[in-house]
Amino acid sequence: MALSSTQFSDFYPVSEPLWRQMASVSDYRVPAQLRPWLSDTGSLTQRLMDACDNRLKVQVLRQNLGVPRLSERRALKLPQRRLALIREVLLLGGGTAWVYARSIIPLSTLTGRLRSLRQLDNRPLGALLFSEPSMCREPVEVACFNSPTSQMPAVLAAYQPPMWGRRSVFRLDHKPLLVSEIFLPSFSPYNQCLSFDDSRSV
Template sequence: MKRYYSRGEPNWTPWCRFRHHQVPAEIEQWLRDGGSLTARLKRTAQGDFRVNLLRQGWARPLDSERRLLGMRRGGIAMLREVELLCGGVPWVFARTLIPVRSLKGPARRLAVLGERPLGEVLFTDPSMRRGVTQIARLLPGHALFSSAMVNLQTAEAIWGRRTLFHLAGKPLLVNELFLPDIPTSSS
C-alpha cells in the first residue's frame, strides 16, 4: 500500500506499516476498532449522542483523498463534514467524500443524510464492504486539523483514521479525527 503525503496533509499510513509505539495507548483502541464508530460512541455516551452537520456540498478532495478514491485531478465529490457529539461535546470530527459516480442508484440516499449518522447507513447495508484503513497524527498546519479544531481548544496534535468503504461496489472515503475530549477508555 502506497503512503499518501502532500503539503498540508498528514502522512496517512496503513496499520501494518505504522510504528505502534508512537500511538498513545489511550487513543489506539479508537483507531483500531473495526466496527461502527457511531454504535461505539452511542454505547460509550449511554445514548447521549447526536450529529452536528457542519458543511455539505460539492468540493475537490485533498490530493491523497482523490488518489485513494481513484478520482481524476480536478474531480469533485460530495463533501460532508460533521461533529459527532456525546453529552453535547464534540468527540469526533468526520469528513466524508463521495465521488459523483458513487451517488447513483441506492447510494443516492447518502446525499440527503442531514444529521443522520452515516455509520447507521453503512453498517446496516449488506452491500457495504470495508476497504483499507489508514491512520495519521495530525498537526497544526494540516488542512484537516484546522477543519476539525476550528471551534475547539488548541491541541498539539490529534489522531485520526480514514477508511475507504464500498457501498453497492462504489467508493466513499470516511475520515474520523478523534478530538481532545474523547474519553481514553470506552466500551
C-alpha cells in the same frame, strides 16, 4: 457555538498528514488508550453511542460539492478537479465534541438507490454504512495531525495538537466513498472497553 458556513471551508493549505496503514504504525507512536479506537473495524457510531448512553448527536458543519484533497483523490482513484460531495460533521457525546468526521462521496457513487446519501441531514453516515449488507471496507489508515497546518478545518484550530485520525474507503454496491475521523482532545471514552464480537453492528 454558532459558526458561519464560510468558516468550515477555510483550510490551512500547507500540508496534508501522512496516512499509513494501521499495521505499519509503531505501537509507541500511538497513545495506548487511543489505539483500540483507531484499529477497531466495527461501527464507530455504535461505539460512541454505547459510550454516551445513546446521547450521540451529529452537528453538520458542511455538505456541498467540492474538489477533494490530493490524498483523498488518490485513495478514491479520482481524476484531478473531479467534484465530489464533501460532508463534514462533529460527533458529540453528551454535548461534547468527540470526533470530527469528513466524508468524500464521488458523484458516480451517488446514483441509483445511493442517491439517498445526499439527504443524510443530521443522521450519522456510519449507521447507514454498517446496516448495508453490500458494504465492504478497505484497510484502516491512520495519521497524526501534529500541527494546525495539516489541512484541518478552521473550526478545529482551537484544539491543541497532536490529534490522531483514521480513514477507510468503504464500498456500497461496489461504489466507493472515503470516511475520515479525527479524535479530538475532548474525546473522553479512551478507556471504554470495546467488544469486537459485533463488528458489523449499526
